[in-house]
Amino acid sequence: MARIIAGVTSSHVPAIGAAIDNHRTNEPYWQRVFEGFERSKEWIAKAKPDVVIGVYNDHASAFSVEVIPTFALGTAAEFPPADEGWGPRPVPVVQGHPELASHIAQSVILDEFDLTLCNKMEVDHGLTVPLNLMFGTPKEWPCPVIPLAVNVVQYPPPTGHRCFMLGKAIRKAVESYPEDLKVVIFGTGGMSHQISGQRAGLINSKFDHAFLDNLTKDPKKLTKLSHLELMREAGAEGVEMVMWLIMRGALDDKVDEVYRFYTVPASNTAVGHIILENKIKGGKKTSAKPASTKSASRGKKSAPKMKRAAARQKIERVRS
Numbered sequence: 001m002a003r004i005i006a007g008v009t010s011s012h013v014p015a016i017g018a019a020i021d022n023h024r025t026n027e028p029y030w031q032r033v034f035e036g037f038e039r040s041k042e043w044i045a046k047a048k049p050d051v052v053i054g055v056y057n058d059h060a061s062a063f064s065v066e067v068i069p070t071f072a073l074g075t076a077a078e079f080p081p082a083d084e085g086w087g088p089r090p091v092p093v094v095q096g097h098p099e100l101a102s103h104i105a106q107s108v109i110l111d112e113f114d115l116t117l118c119n120k121m122e123v124d125h126g127l128t129v130p131l132n133l134m135f136g137t138p139k140e141w142p143c144p145v146i147p148l149a150v151n152v153v154q155y156p157p158p159t160g161h162r163c164f165m166l167g168k169a170i171r172k173a174v175e176s177y178p179e180d181l182k183v184v185i186f187g188t189g190g191m192s193h194q195i196s197g198q199r200a201g202l203i204n205s206k207f208d209h210a211f212l213d214n215l216t217k218d219p220k221k222l223t224k225l226s227h228l229e230l231m232r233e234a235g236a237e238g239v240e241m242v243m244w245l246i247m248r249g250a251l252d253d254k255v256d257e258v259y260r261f262y263t264v265p266a267s268n269t270a271v272g273h274i275i276l277e278n279k280i281k282g283g284k285k286t287s288a289k290p291a292s293t294k295s296a297s298r299g300k301k302s303a304p305k306m307k308r309a310a311a312r313q314k315i316e317r318v319r320s
């Protein structure tokens with residue numbers, strides 16, 4: 001059967017895409033951001049997902065302001081990059097997985113989540129920037145990607161709780177797919193950001209760190225945050241974090257946090273990145289930790305000491 005092995009959160013700010021496209025990733029401002037994803041690229045190269053489910057929001061690219069679906073699942077065979085005003089980004093066309101996507105659609109809709117199905121759709125920076133951050137700039141993306149666009153652009157977006165429950169339904173759908181596929185789910189957007197108005201540029205790192213902590217340990221707490229609370233604490237666009245709860249809902253209750261990176265600012269937002277792996281599944285550990293974290297339990301230590309040492313080193317946190 002197919003299984004979800006891990007979840008990833010990632011920023012999707014368009015300026016990151018522009019830095020990549022304009023070869024500015026080595027500039028000091030951007031270097032700090034991209035270095036934080038180096039170990040993530042190592043991790044995903046080792047995890048080798050067969051499919052990625054990319055939860056993101058469309059920014060009036062595929063959908064105009066005339067039609068705004070709450071949850072739109074990409075069931076097409078491919079998704080070209082959208083022209084966001086200065087031509088499409090020079091990134092590969094996203095190859096979909098119509099069979100798995102249709103299966104997810106059937107399972108999730110019969111579970112009473114009313115998805116919009118997109119048999120033709122262009123994808124914007126919301127999806128392609130996270131793919132760059134995790135996979136770099138290959139000629140072709142290394143695996144099929146199923147886009148799931150969530151409305152966080154026009155009020156009302158779905159609640160965090162609804163998103164979390166949708167994640168659970170997606171997991172159920174994936175696990176009822178007969179082919180043996182490894183799936184990684186991305187939740188993108190966030191963290192603190194306010195693009196316009198008097199609070200433009202708002203960064204609330206304290207809130208962001210608490211959100212990341214709870215995402216790993218107590219995600220149900222996050223499902224109780226109202227839109228107003230999210231926007232008050234993290235800025236109007238901070239509401240994008242409800243999308244992370246779809247990712248989190250698709251994982252085990254208890255997960256291994258194998259990597260975390262937080263930095264400010266990138267454009268005028270905070271970048272919060274985390275990799276969560278499901279624990280033992282079917283007797284098999286799914287861990288694909290970056291090679292450089294392997295030394296966590298080396299040495300002749302007693303079992304409890306080893307456990308404590310491993311726990312201390314398990315979470316690789318990089319902050320700047």
Ligand SMILES: [Fe+2]
Nearest residue numbers: 012057126189
């Ligand atoms: Fe966005």
